[in-house]
Amino acid sequence: PPADEGCCPFRDATSRAPGVDPNGCPVSPQAASFDPFDSDYQLDPAEALRWSRDQEPVFYSPQLGYWVVSRYADVKAIFRDNQTFSPSIALEKITPVTQAAQDTLRRYGYAMNRTLVNEDEPAHMERRRALMKSFELEELAHHEPMVRRLTREYLDRLVDKGEADLVDEMLWEIPLTVALHFLGIPEEDMDTLREYSIAHTVNTWGRPSPEEQVAVAEAVGKFWQYAGRVLEKMRQDPSGHGWMKYAIRRQKELPEVVTDSYLHSMMMAGIVAAHETTAHATANMMRLLLENRVVWEDLCANPSLIPNAVEECLRLSGSVAAWRRIATTDTQIGGVAIPEGAKLLIVSASANHDGRHFENPDALDIYRDNTTDHLTFGYGSHQCMGKNLARLEMRIFLEEFTRRLPQMTLVPDQTFTFVP
Incomplete structure (x- = not known):
């Protein structure tokens, strides 16, 4: 059919195109070679997809089996329409799981069910409303003194050392402590939780080998059982602060909305969601600002x-590169026909660098007036519930660092590593 019927914008490329995509169009060479596990995409997803934003904003990746969406307007439209684009695959494993790993999870009684991020309507909105109160700004204000106290304590330790790995010695543990406080979890098991949290991420988004999959499954299974034990402990006395305690109290009022399996899944998902994303976003922010000395000095002079x-750093270099959706019906994105059942990788990190929406998109501009339009927290009914907790932590980190260590610099010539 002609291009204006939503099929092929580059039918004439057939001669050199390896393979076709599910709507019958030839796959362009760039789309065929796209690999998100490749170092280019790992280091800088926005840069690795610049060609896509310019030439082919919606393309099928044979290597992934997903349609990749790279422009701001398209990504936002998909976030906005969670009926056509269901979030049900948001936590599906990118790498198929071996039988041995499945057996390991089964041995632990692992039954991670729907959590808010991968739940369809109408159940999603009911639960979200039932559990939203702890995330409101006035509730979050209770946590501010604790975040500031922790930040100052950790800074005291670093100041005399002269050199520190911020992630290892501070940015990993503070968001984890804050996450546990927020959920109302006792603080005894820091190190165990640290190991679990990483395992959970690699388990969902990574490309672990068969041996690694079993080790990850062990950690995830233990994490699951641990979350269950903590939940039982809380049930004995669900009074006081903490999102999980609040959820247990809500369960008494709304037992069919806030179910047991749901609480168990949210306990585990909540620790991961609140912890790792904030730790990595803060690390990216500190690196970005220290690499842009003039901006750092501006902040020191004018808090x-x-x-x-914080918003501009979240836009330029957030910790979440992409989300996933599945098309529930035949549809179109940016004039490209997308078949029902198509899986989508919507790359918010690329959308945040789209010059059609942000002027000079690759520049760090802390005076930018539309920087809060970024899609790092998603958009629409599934927007990140914890966004204001993350903002609070990042703001306090920056206030304390600029006040206390304005002269701080990055160690030169380091190699930065990323969770694959």
């Missing part, structure tokens, strides 16, 4: 710029 600087 009122900090909230917008």
Whole structure:
């Protein structure tokens, strides 16, 4: 059919195109060679997809079996329409799981069910409303003194050392402690939880070998059982602060909305969601600002710029590169025909660098007036519930660092590593 019927914008490329995509169009050479496990995409997803934003904003990746969406308007439209684009695959494993790993999870009684991120309507909105109160700004304000106290304590330790690995010695543990406080979890098991949290991420988004899969499954299974034990402990006395305690109290009022399996899944998902994303976003922010000395000095001189600087860093270099959706019906994105059942990788990191929406998109501009339009927290009914907790932590980190260590610099010539 002609291009304007939503099929092939590059039918004439057939001669050199390896393979066709599910709507019958030839796959362009760039799309055929796209690999998100490749170092280019791992280091800088937005840069690795620049060609796509310019030439082919919606393409089928034979290597992944997903349609990749790279422009701001398209990504936002998909987030906005969670009926056509269901989030049900948001936590599906990118790498198929071996039987041995499945057996390991079964041995632990692992039954991670729907959590808010991969739940369809109408159940999703009911639960979200039932559990939203702890995330409101006035509730979050209770946590501010604790975040500041922790940040100052950790800074005290670092100041005298002269050199520190911020992630290892601070940014990993503070968001984890805050996450546990937020959920109302006792703080005894820091190191165990650290190991579990990483395992959970690699389990969902990574490309672990068969041996690694079994080790990861062990950690995830233990994490699952641990979450169950903590939940039981809380049930004995669900009074006081903490999102999980609040959820247990809500269960008494809404037993069919807030179910047992749901609480168990949310306990585990909550620890991971609140912890790792904030740790990595803060690490990216510190690196970005210290690499841009003039901006760092502006913030030291004028702390009122900090909230917008946090947003600009979230836009330029957030910790979540992409989300996933599945098409529930035949549809179109940006004029490209997408068949029912198609899996989508919507790359918010690329959308955040789209010059059609952000002027000079690759520049760090803390005076930018539309930086809060970024899609790092998603958009629409599934927007990140914890976004204001993350903002609070990042703002306090930056306030304390710029006040206390304005002279701080990055160690030169380091190699930065990423969770694959």
